[in-house]
Amino acid sequence: MKKRSTRLSLIERALIERDWHQTAIVAQIHALxxxxxxxMVEAxxxxxxxxxxxxVADDHQLDSDDLNLIHQTLIAMHDQVDDPEISSTRRACIICGLQAAERIIPLLQRCSLVSAACKLKEKLKKSHILLEDFNDLIDFDQRRPINQDQLQFF
Incomplete structure (x- = not known):
């Protein structure tokens, strides 16, 4: 009996990439x-x-204004996650964070984005993504500590 490889095939990776790009569009629509x-928070x-x-995979400089905007967006998402009403301030912050992400994407290698999307998919099979998972990617503690690491985003 042939043992199945745990590595994703090129087709699986392509489908995950496609799904992630669709999620990026859905996120913009929800935010707008x-x-x-x-x-909105999930997307x-x-x-x-x-x-x-x-x-992180591409080892980019982490002190950019866009990354600081993304950090502020994570804080807004943290505040929004359990609130059914979307405040205009949080919506604007999430829109700015998504726009910052859009400016960063062209600087990234496609293979890094695809690998990160695959990592997300695998992580979501096991558990939800928590605020702690974002802090594990990039040490935002120097900017503003977010210590509610059990908050569930999606």
């Missing part, structure tokens, strides 16, 4: 005009997780 708070969180994981 959606009324589903949880959907934005998936986009930001993949971008941050790819930033």
């Amino acid at each position: 005009c959606g009324n589903n708070s949880q959907g 934005a969180g998936r986009v930001l997780f993949v971008v941050l994981a790819a930033v």
Whole structure:
């Protein structure tokens, strides 16, 4: 009996990449005009997780203004996650974070983005993504500590 490899095939990786790009579009729609708070947090969180994981994989400079905007977005998502009403301030912050992610994406290697999207998919099979998972990617503690590491984003 042939043992199945744990490595994803090229087709599986391509499908994960396609799904992630669709999630990025959904995140923008939710942020711009959606009324589903949880959907907005989930979609934005998936986009930001993949971008941050790819930033780390590509060893980019972490002190950029865009990464600081993403950090502020994570704080806004933290505040939004259990609130069914989307405040205009949080919506604006999440939009800014997604726009910052869009500016970072062209600087990243495609293989890093795909690998990060695959990492996210595998992680979601086992558990939810927590705020702690973002802090594990990039040490935001120097900017503003977020210590509610049991908060579940998606």
